[in-house]
Amino acid sequence: MLVEIPDPQVIAYVIVAFAVGIFGMMIYGKIKALSAQKTSDPAYLSRLEYYERQLIDMKIRMDALDLEEKESEEQVLERVETVLEKKAQPQVQKEPEESKIEPAKPVSKPRMPNMDFNGVAEHVLGLITTREMTSRDIQITIGRSREHTSRLMKRLFEQGFVQRNNKTKPFTYQITEKGKAKLGNQEQPITA
CATH class of the missing domain: 1.20.5 (Single alpha-helices involved in coiled-coils or other helix-helix interfaces)
Structure with missing residues (x-):
């Protein structure tokens, strides 16, 4: 029985392919070990949380x-x-001052007036009827302090008006059926 020996070029290609594969596996192992060290490093994790x-x-x-x-x-x-x-409208006499259009001045957002707990709670419930919001979103929208907003959301959560999503950081809040009932039959949700 005769066995044919392949051409030397074919043998060279097989050897080079094998060597490249071994080299690639070694590099992959080094990169994987390096990335495993970074993820276990507490400084790396804290830096990642900071950027997040x-x-x-x-x-x-x-x-x-x-x-x-x-x-x-x-x-x-x-x-x-x-x-x-x-x-x-028909004008009897045109005055040159009225024909000038003044440039629009930037209008600052008015601060929300002081309300009791129920007024603020209803406003917040109206805000979160359309989408989930974080307490930071709510804080910026109602113009209150972080502490005030946190206490408000905690009280709404304890009373069952809102539902807290603990799976996300920061927590997101969503209105419950009880919250919708407290809000009443409003025609449209409040938009910020």
Whole structure:
């Protein structure tokens, strides 16, 4: 029985492929060991948590800015409509001062008036009817301190008006059926 010996090029390709595979496995092992050391390092984990908190804060700030921007756009549209209505009305004498349109000044968001617990609770319940919110989101929206907001959300949670999602950090809150009943039959949820 005769056995054919393959060409030397084929043998060389097989040996090179084997060597490349062994080299790749060695590099993979080194990278895996290096990444395992980083994840077990407490300084690395604390740095990761710090950056995660920073990203969450940035997201909340961006959302707050978006809300303020939407409010200012609505106010500008209202001003334009009132100017157009004034021009549509017949005028006996045109004054040059009225024809000038003043540039829109940035309007600061008014601070929420002081309310008792029920007023603030109903406002917060109205906010979270459309989507889950973190206590930081709620804090920025109602303009109260972190401590005030935390106490409020804890009380709402203990009374069963909101449900806390413990699986996410920071916790998110969602309205319950009892909370919807307390809110009553409002036509539209409160938007910030």
